[in-house]
Amino acid sequence: MLKVKDLQKKFGNLRALDGVSIEVEADSVVGLIGPNGSGKSTLFNVVSGFYEKDGGEVYFKGERIDGLTPDAIAKKGLCRTFQIAKAPERLTVLENMLLAAEGQVAENPISALFARRRIARVERKNLEKAMDLLEILKLTELMNEYAGDLSGGQKKLLSLGRVFMRNPDMILLDEPTAGVNPTLTTQLIKVIRELQKKEHKSVLIIEHSMKVISSICDKVFVLNYGQVIAEGTPEEIQKNDKVLEAYLGGV
Amino acid sequence: MTIVNFLIYFLIMVGIYALLAMSLNLQVGYAGLINFGQVVFFCIGAYTSSLLATKTGLPLLFCFLLAMIVSGFFGYVMSIPTKSLKSDYWAIATLAAAEVFRLVALNEGWLTGGPFGVMSIPQPLRFLFSMENYPLFYLFLVTLCVIIVFFALALITDSPFGRDLKAIREEEDLCLSLGKNTRKLKLEAMVVGGMVGGLAGALFAHYVTFISPENFWPIETFLLWAMIIVGGRGNHAGAILGAALIQIFNVSTRFIGEYVSLGSDSMASLRMVIIGFLIIIFVSYRPEGIIKEKKKVYDPRNIR
Numbered sequence: 001m002l003k004v005k006d007l008q009k010k011f012g013n014l015r016a017l018d019g020v021s022i023e024v025e026a027d028s029v030v031g032l033i034g035p036n037g038s039g040k041s042t043l044f045n046v047v048s049g050f051y052e053k054d055g056g057e058v059y060f061k062g063e064r065i066d067g068l069t070p071d072a073i074a075k076k077g078l079c080r081t082f083q084i085a086k087a088p089e090r091l092t093v094l095e096n097m098l099l100a101a102e103g104q105v106a107e108n109p110i111s112a113l114f115a116r117r118r119i120a121r122v123e124r125k126n127l128e129k130a131m132d133l134l135e136i137l138k139l140t141e142l143m144n145e146y147a148g149d150l151s152g153g154q155k156k157l158l159s160l161g162r163v164f165m166r167n168p169d170m171i172l173l174d175e176p177t178a179g180v181n182p183t184l185t186t187q188l189i190k191v192i193r194e195l196q197k198k199e200h201k202s203v204l205i206i207e208h209s210m211k212v213i214s215s216i217c218d219k220v221f222v223l224n225y226g227q228v229i230a231e232g233t234p235e236e237i238q239k240n241d242k243v244l245e246a247y248l249g250g251v
Numbered sequence: 252m253t254i255v256n257f258l259i260y261f262l263i264m265v266g267i268y269a270l271l272a273m274s275l276n277l278q279v280g281y282a283g284l285i286n287f288g289q290v291v292f293f294c295i296g297a298y299t300s301s302l303l304a305t306k307t308g309l310p311l312l313f314c315f316l317l318a319m320i321v322s323g324f325f326g327y328v329m330s331i332p333t334k335s336l337k338s339d340y341w342a343i344a345t346l347a348a349a350e351v352f353r354l355v356a357l358n359e360g361w362l363t364g365g366p367f368g369v370m371s372i373p374q375p376l377r378f379l380f381s382m383e384n385y386p387l388f389y390l391f392l393v394t395l396c397v398i399i400v401f402f403a404l405a406l407i408t409d410s411p412f413g414r415d416l417k418a419i420r421e422e423e424d425l426c427l428s429l430g431k432n433t434r435k436l437k438l439e440a441m442v443v444g445g446m447v448g449g450l451a452g453a454l455f456a457h458y459v460t461f462i463s464p465e466n467f468w469p470i471e472t473f474l475l476w477a478m479i480i481v482g483g484r485g486n487h488a489g490a491i492l493g494a495a496l497i498q499i500f501n502v503s504t505r506f507i508g509e510y511v512s513l514g515s516d517s518m519a520s521l522r523m524v525i526i527g528f529l530i531i532i533f534v535s536y537r538p539e540g541i542i543k544e545k546k547k548v549y550d551p552r553n554i555r
């Protein structure tokens with residue numbers, strides 16, 4: 001599904017990504033862990049087209065995508081969330097969900113003027129889907145609140161909601177559970193897992209909690225100083241000496 | 252000038268500025284595009300329509316339409332650098348673009364009449380009305396345009412397109428991550444804004460029948476900003492209200508000028524100083540303007 005080959009990214013003298021190669025198979029949930037500053041978010045930013053790479057290749061569904069603009073990459077069905085959740089302040093929670101919906105009509109002024117019937121029909125369908133998702137994310141009560149008034153954790157939930165509305169083939173999640181309370185985290189994990197089982201989405205998830213990782217990931221990559229230092233199942237990773245060293249060394 | 256005549260003149264000007272303010276509001280209030288060169292659409296619309304009318308004798312309806320098209324095209328041109336310039340640099344570029352146009356109008360005398368401007372601009376359906384009644388007809392025409400533009404813009408912004416614009420205003424990266432071509436969306440907002448601004452320019456030119464580069468100083472853009480800051484952004488009624496209030500202020504100071512012995516130059520400067528203060532007060536104490544952007548509230552019972 002997603003194949004990253006020897007990816008390089010420098011910030012000045014800092015090698016934030018130093019030859020990273022990872023592969024995410026279709027229909028799987030893969031974890032990406034590593035100490036703070038190891039380059040996880042940078043990897044997402046380069047793969048999703050927000051940062052320019054300094055070397056290497058990225059393939060999605062067999063196609064080269066490095067060099068494309070972020071919106072073009074998203075259109076191909078690869079969608080990401082941000083570590084610091086983004087939420088347009090003066091759009092309500094529900095509007096945020098609708099904003100992300102796939103297959104919208106009238107995203108231009110001409111159709112906005114002349115395709116009112118079709119807009120109404122599609123919006124209605126999207127509203128129903130949005131309400132179902134908000135229910136799962138426990139955001140129904142907040143549907144008419146401005147997204148700018150949400151807490152950090154709620155914004156994280158909303159970014160997940162938007163991604164589900166968007167319904168891409170593959171999702172990159174940057175610390176989706178940071179700031180979300182433990183009960184809801186468990187719930188979220190269930191949602192991600194179910195979605196993946198039912199709709200066969202691929203997921204690449206950055207996550208600090210080993211508990212979360214072991215409960216949903218089929219495979220894990222460990223990043224340190226911009227390099228992959230280990231890969232394997234969650235059990236293998238937890239026993240890996242290099243990984244333990246990286247984490248302890250970081251403390 | 253009788254009171255009635257003056258009132259009609261005043262309302263026509265409010266209507267023309269309301270169009271310009273609505274156009275600016277679409278760009279600034281919805282899409283978050285900081286356009287400091289809005290007057291350029293006014294200028295292009297006015298010159299295109301009046302030059303076509305005086306030099307080619309084209310029917311005025313077509314002059315108006317072409318003014319909108321040319322001005323809309325310039326909106327497209329202006330949106331091109333949004334790709335490579337950060338929004339603050341783009342803002343400066345818009346200011347410069349507007350000045351460039353005014354200077355072209357001033358210096359390319361063979362086309363624009365230079366400092367003398369364009370004179371004897373014909374008026375639409377002038378032959379149907381007497382001298383006294385024509386302004387009333389023109390007021391009707393301008394009002395009609397304001398109403399049509401108001402409803403058209405309301406439809407445009409109350410749509411997925413309008414929602415995209417607001418999202419770009421606040422989180423452009425998020426829009427990109429959701430696969431939205433933000434460049435194209437901004438471009439479309441600029442083209443629509445340009446067309447409305449061009450319409451206002453044509454209405455102005457054919458009303459006053461004489462235009463010159465003097466009408467298109469950057470200060471006009473400043474006034475339009477004052478209108479949307481005072482009236483409120485992110486809704487079209489705010490732009491109209493702001494246009495009315497700033498025009499009332501302008502006019503009332505003109506009357507005061509008759510009693511206070513200040514030269515007309517100092518009076519004009521004083522007026523700008525006061526509007527500047529007004530902007531500061533609004534930005535500090537009521538940044539959303541008099542009419543606040545409305546939250547779109549859904550009733551859950553209507554969804555299922």
Ligand SMILES: Nc1ncnc2c1ncn2[C@@H]1O[C@H](COP(=O)(O)OP(=O)(O)O)[C@@H](O)[C@H]1O
Pocket residue numbers: 011014016034035036037038039040041042043
């Ligand atoms: N835009 C940037 N400019 C300069 N340095 C950056 C930028 N983004 C990230 N970095 C640096 O790159 C390294 C990796 O950061 P990041 O990918 O955010 O780590 P992680 O997500 O694994 O915590 C850090 O040292 C960080 O300071």
Ligand SMILES: [Mg+2]
Pocket residue numbers: 040041042083
């Ligand atoms: Mg990070």
